[in-house]
Amino acid sequence: MHSPMFGNCFVYNHRINAARDPEAGQRLSAFPRAANALTLTLDLDQDNYMKSGLTEAAGATAVIVVRFN
Numbered sequence: 001m002h003s004p005m006f007g008n009c010f011v012y013n014h015r016i017n018a019a020r021d022p023e024a025g026q027r028l029s030a031f032p033r034a035a036n037a038l039t040l041t042l043d044l045d046q047d048n049y050m051k052s053g054l055t056e057a058a059g060a061t062a063v064i065v066v067r068f069n
Contacts, residue, residue: 040062
């Protein structure tokens with residue numbers, strides 16, 4: 001997804017992707033401990049996205065939503 005305010009937005013394990021991913025929204029952790037946690041690595045690729053000079057800095061926001069059944 002793309003937002004004019006926030007740029008590129010990515011969603012992991014959301015039902016919105018069900019047409020392309022049959023397991024969308026159904027992934028669960030079988031080993032819930034810190035050592036088995038989901039990790040996120042961000043590469044802001046500033047050399048590519050900052051060329052236009054529209055802004056002086058790049059950043060990222062991560063939102064974690066816990067789903068309770």
